[in-house]
Amino acid sequence: MSWDEKPVVVTVAPTGAEVTRADNPALPHTPAEIAADVVACAEAGAAVCHLHVREPDGTPSSRAELFVEAVELIRARTPIVTMVSTGGAVWMPIDDRLTGLDAAPDLAGVETGSMNFGEDAFVTVPADARRVVERARELGIGLETECFDVGHVVAAVRMLERGELPAPLRANLVFGVPGGIDASPEALDAMLRPLPPGAHWSITAVGRHQRRLLALALLRGAGGIRVGFEDAVYLRRGVLASSNAELVADACELVQTLGRRVAQIDEARDLLACPVRAGAASA
Numbered sequence: 001m002s003w004d005e006k007p008v009v010v011t012v013a014p015t016g017a018e019v020t021r022a023d024n025p026a027l028p029h030t031p032a033e034i035a036a037d038v039v040a041c042a043e044a045g046a047a048v049c050h051l052h053v054r055e056p057d058g059t060p061s062s063r064a065e066l067f068v069e070a071v072e073l074i075r076a077r078t079p080i081v082t083m084v085s086t087g088g089a090v091w092m093p094i095d096d097r098l099t100g101l102d103a104a105p106d107l108a109g110v111e112t113g114s115m116n117f118g119e120d121a122f123v124t125v126p127a128d129a130r131r132v133v134e135r136a137r138e139l140g141i142g143l144e145t146e147c148f149d150v151g152h153v154v155a156a157v158r159m160l161e162r163g164e165l166p167a168p169l170r171a172n173l174v175f176g177v178p179g180g181i182d183a184s185p186e187a188l189d190a191m192l193r194p195l196p197p198g199a200h201w202s203i204t205a206v207g208r209h210q211r212r213l214l215a216l217a218l219l220r221g222a223g224g225i226r227v228g229f230e231d232a233v234y235l236r237r238g239v240l241a242s243s244n245a246e247l248v249a250d251a252c253e254l255v256q257t258l259g260r261r262v263a264q265i266d267e268a269r270d271l272l273a274c275p276v277r278a279g280a281a282s283a
């Protein structure tokens with residue numbers, strides 16, 4: 001199948017760890033709110049959800065029970081691919097970033113390098129990355145590398161080559177985080193260069209260049225794109241999104257406008273080599 005015939009996996013990142021209700025009042029906090037958003041996003045075209053959890057007051061959390069509750073509520077209502085963050089929030093120690101794995105999601109993110117993150121340091125040393133990979137392996141959870149700069153992509157590929165990261169390589173390339181690579185066409189070239197042929201790559205972009213960079217990546221053969229309040233709370237300049245589902249619907253329209261097709265959830269599972277877990281809702 002040529003790149004333009006390949007369906008595009010749309011991921012929603014509904015809550016993240018940095019955005020607040022002061023930024024967008026529709027931000028989901030509780031597992032029930034997150035699950036309701038994810039179900040609506042699946043109906044709008046999302047095939048994967050990238051999950052962080054929050055305390056009821058909105059504080060980013062690492063409580064395993066919240067991850068378990070969110071994943072269970074989602075699985076009961078939609079077969080969407082579940083992915084937990086192990087990036088957490090910048091202040092979380094690595095032990096706290098592993099708790100989402102207790103929810104037995106389909107996939108987990110793994111950071112393969114460190115960086116500044118705005119005014120903070122977001123640290124993942126190689127031993128941390130190996131811990132995430134080992135724990136995910138033990139639990140039969142697939143991995144997606146979260147790469148915020150070229151060195152993170154290179155490190156992920158080296159881990160793959162050394163057998164430290166299981167194949168297939170799923171790489172989410174993130175642009176525009178202050179401290180990471182910028183959101184420019186040249187940056188996209190630089191992030192793609194180290195990837196081996198056949199890697200599944202998706203793109204996340206934050207800030208005002210988001211839409212342009214997603215469009216560019218779709219025309220360069222991106223296997224996936226990510227949207228949601230974690231990355232942007234605006235639909236257009238000056239227009240707040242009313243919900244995560246509105247952002248997903250808008251992203252799906254962009255995919256189609258550019259002559260590509262949005263992947264159904266079962267297609268996404270094939271593309272991501274991510275089988276259905278026993279007990280999960282069917283399509």
Ligand code: KMH
Pocket residue numbers: 016017018085086087088089090109110111117122146
């Ligand atoms: N909240 C950021 C510090 C991820 O989920 O993998 C990390 C993050 C990346 O959101």
Ligand code: ZN
Pocket residue numbers: 013016050052085087088230
């Ligand atoms: Zn995240």
